[in-house]
Amino acid sequence: MKLASGYKAFWEAAHKNYPDQIGEGGFLYMGLGISNVVESDYSDRFAKPSGRGWMPSMHPRSFHKRSTTIGALALTYKGLITIKTPFDLALYTRLIWELQPRTILELGSYQGGSGLWFADHMSMLCENPGEVHSFDLQTKCIHENAKHPLLTFHQVDLSDVAAFDENLLMRLPHPWLVTDDAHVQVFSIFSYLNRFLAPGDYYVIEDDPIRADKEIINGLQLVEQSGFLVDTYYTDAFGDNLTCAPNAWLRKS
Numbered sequence: 001m002k003l004a005s006g007y008k009a010f011w012e013a014a015h016k017n018y019p020d021q022i023g024e025g026g027f028l029y030m031g032l033g034i035s036n037v038v039e040s041d042y043s044d045r046f047a048k049p050s051g052r053g054w055m056p057s058m059h060p061r062s063f064h065k066r067s068t069t070i071g072a073l074a075l076t077y078k079g080l081i082t083i084k085t086p087f088d089l090a091l092y093t094r095l096i097w098e099l100q101p102r103t104i105l106e107l108g109s110y111q112g113g114s115g116l117w118f119a120d121h122m123s124m125l126c127e128n129p130g131e132v133h134s135f136d137l138q139t140k141c142i143h144e145n146a147k148h149p150l151l152t153f154h155q156v157d158l159s160d161v162a163a164f165d166e167n168l169l170m171r172l173p174h175p176w177l178v179t180d181d182a183h184v185q186v187f188s189i190f191s192y193l194n195r196f197l198a199p200g201d202y203y204v205i206e207d208d209p210i211r212a213d214k215e216i217i218n219g220l221q222l223v224e225q226s227g228f229l230v231d232t233y234y235t236d237a238f239g240d241n242l243t244c245a246p247n248a249w250l251r252k253s
């Protein structure tokens with residue numbers, strides 16, 4: 001896992017060479033605050049799902065109703081529908097850089113816009129780009145422009161976990177980033193795919209956790225018992241749980 005480094009040395013040098021610029025009004029003042037966030041290596045970063053509240057700072061799915069401009073920007077990529085908030089796209093960008101995944105599994109392809117986004121970003125941000133596999137029942141919806149050398153679409157009915165190709169899952173290199181955006185048998189699929197996950201892999205469950213109902217609370221208990229912790233760096237980067245995956249940016253311990 002890649003962590004931001006070099007900030008301690010930078011600030012030591014800044015304090016030594018530009019002590020008058022660190023305070024309010026100085027040209028280094030803003031960077032000091034930002035560098036605490038960039039560092040991302042703090043002791044209470046990983047938390048048990050059961051120890052966290054659910055109230056988001058802002059409802060992550062209501063933002064696009066506030067402004068058509070933001071909505072349009074958020075929901076397309078290279079002209080294809082991409083159902084991700086700008087917050088979540090920024091979070092995935094950071095996670096792909098930090099985790100350096102060799103495999104990204106996307107459950108729910110829709111038009112293929114998000115699969116293309118993941119493949120482009122894996123190409124750009126990973127020193128050793130691997131593979132993106134996107135699964136959907138309705139593969140006819142996938143746009144012909146959703147093409148990338150790293151990206152493969154699979155027609156799979158996710159209501160039956162037996163439909164996955166075990167040979168494919170066994171051969172895919174780690175670390176993995178799994179993103180569940182299909183909203184079908186969420187925790188059955190999690191339990192199934194967990195058999196193939198390794199420590200350090202990430203599993204993001206989009207949208208469903210917003211309900212925070214009994215099914216979700218029980219499901220996240222199962223996730224916790226399976227050794228996953230919430231990475232609060234991602235859930236809370238823009239404000240508490242300001243993401244489509246509240247309490248569900250999960251890292252396998």
Ligand SMILES: C[S@@+](CC[C@H](N)C(=O)[O-])C[C@H]1O[C@@H](n2cnc3c(N)ncnc32)[C@H](O)[C@@H]1O
Pocket residue numbers: 081082083084106107108109110111112113114135136137138141156157158159181182183184
């Ligand atoms: C919210 S969309 C995915 C959006 C996409 N990831 C994006 O960000 O643009 C959910 C997708 O789940 C798929 N889906 C629904 N039921 C399914 C099932 N039983 N098996 C596989 N895919 C299913 C739908 O066809 C739909 O394309």
